[in-house]
Every structure is written in C-alpha cells, then in structure tokens.
Amino acid sequence: MFAKPRPGYTTAAATGDAVVLLIGMRVNRFWAVHHWGPVMYAMFRMLYELRRSPERGLRGRVLLTASPRTYYVVQYWESKEALYRYSTAPDGFHHTVWGIANRMVRAGRTRGHVGLWHETYVVPEGGYESIYFDMPAFGLAGATGQVPVEERGRHAAQRLAFRSGAGSGESAGKSAGESVGASTAESAGTTEGTADGVDARADAPGVS
Numbered sequence: 001m002f003a004k005p006r007p008g009y010t011t012a013a014a015t016g017d018a019v020v021l022l023i024g025m026r027v028n029r030f031w032a033v034h035h036w037g038p039v040m041y042a043m044f045r046m047l048y049e050l051r052r053s054p055e056r057g058l059r060g061r062v063l064l065t066a067s068p069r070t071y072y073v074v075q076y077w078e079s080k081e082a083l084y085r086y087s088t089a090p091d092g093f094h095h096t097v098w099g100i101a102n103r104m105v106r107a108g109r110t111r112g113h114v115g116l117w118h119e120t121y122v123v124p125e126g127g128y129e130s131i132y133f134d135m136p137a138f139g140l141a142g143a144t145g146q147v148p149v150e151e152r153g154r155h156a157a158q159r160l161a162f163r164s165g166a167g168s169g170e171s172a173g174k175s176a177g178e179s180v181g182a183s184t185a186e187s188a189g190t191t192e193g194t195a196d197g198v199d200a201r202a203d204a205p206g207v208s
Contacts, residue, residue, distance in 0.1 A: 003136030011152045012130040013145035015164035019080050023118035024072025032113035039114050040071065042097045047073065049093050050086070057082025060143025072117075076143035080122050129159035 025043065027036045050058040060076040077083045086092050104110050129152070130140050137146045152159045 005134045005136050006132075006146060007134055009149040010132045010135070010141065010146045011149045011159060012139070012141040012143075013147045014125075014128070014130075014140055014143075016125055017079065018121075018123040018125075018128050018140065019077040019083060020121045020123070021075040021077060021083060021118060022072055022120075023075065024066075024070060024116075026071075026115035026117070027069045027113075028115055029113045030069075032111075035111070035113035039116070042093070043071075043073065046093050046097070056086045056089075056092075058086075060139075062139060062142070074139070076140060080120075083120070125163060126160060129156055129162075131156070131159070 023043075025036065025039050029035075047061060050056055050061075057078040058075055059078050062074045063071075064074060065071050087094055087098075089095055101116070128140070131149060132138065132141060132146070135141075149159075152162045
C-alpha cells in the first residue's frame, strides 16, 4: 500500500514458467454470514500461513474483488509442483479446510449460500510479458522482481521472445524483433518499408 513507485518503464524479472492461481469465493446470499464468513476467514488464514512459510512456494499475491459478491486472490507460485504440494500437505490449512468442505458436500449440508472457484495457469517462458510505468513492484513483478524494461526489450514482441538462457534480454529481443520484421517484410516484398512499419506500431501507446 505504501510502496514507493519506481520511475520510468520496468518489467517483471520472471524466468521460466509462470504459475498463476486465481482462487476465490462468491457470496450468493448476503444474509448467510454464518456460511460465507468462515470461508473468507479461511482464505485470509491460508494467506497468512503461506506468508509465514515462504518455503512452501508462494512468491506473491494480489487481493482483488470483481463485485460486491465476488472476492479472489491472484497467486504467483514458484512451480506447479510447489502448488500441488501445498494443496495436499497434511499440515497445511488448505488440506483441513478442503476436507471440511468435502464432508459437508457429501452430507448434503451445503445450501448454495457461498460459491468457491479456482483457475490455474502454467505459462511457459515466451508466453508472458509485462510492462509497468511509474509503478512499485506489482503483480508478476511483485513476485519475481522488477528490472528496467530495456533488459527484456522495449516492445511486447521482444519481451515475449526473451529467454533466460539467451544472454542479454535486449539483444535477444532485438534479434527476435528483427527476425519478425524481416520475415514479414519478405512475404510482402518490401523489406525496408515493412520493418519500419513494425517498429512504428510497437512504439504506439497501448501496444507495448
């Protein structure tokens, strides 16, 4: 909340797979506080447990709301294996809560007062990119660190082409950008003009 913004353009220092979990709840009936209240409490208790035990693999999280009814957490994990380990760890609070929920379902004690959901995404390197302007470390950058955007490429296509084992992000990005521009230009039959067009579009606000 009180983090100091980092001036200029930055990008996340992520390498390898990006493992993102979206998990949340929906209040279906506001008056049923005795049902959704404990669920919300459990969500915060799990986050507290994970913050106290960084070795479990949670690298960062952002709390969000989609509506007055729907609340969720975006979580960034070091690996899908770490996520699976925590979700099934006998000593983890998630295991306890999920056991209670499953027993309630089997006993027919759920009445639709609160909804639960999650989505998991495992995105390989080359399938994600980010850019921040005058922002403190946030989101993926909050989980993996923040670096000047030049280290990964000034344009979105360059940042997507970054590979952690390829040396300098800028040089790797340039090579990828030049290759994309050249192949597009050759197919159009106007190499120089098309390459200029690619650079101009990449510099446009809202594209990168």
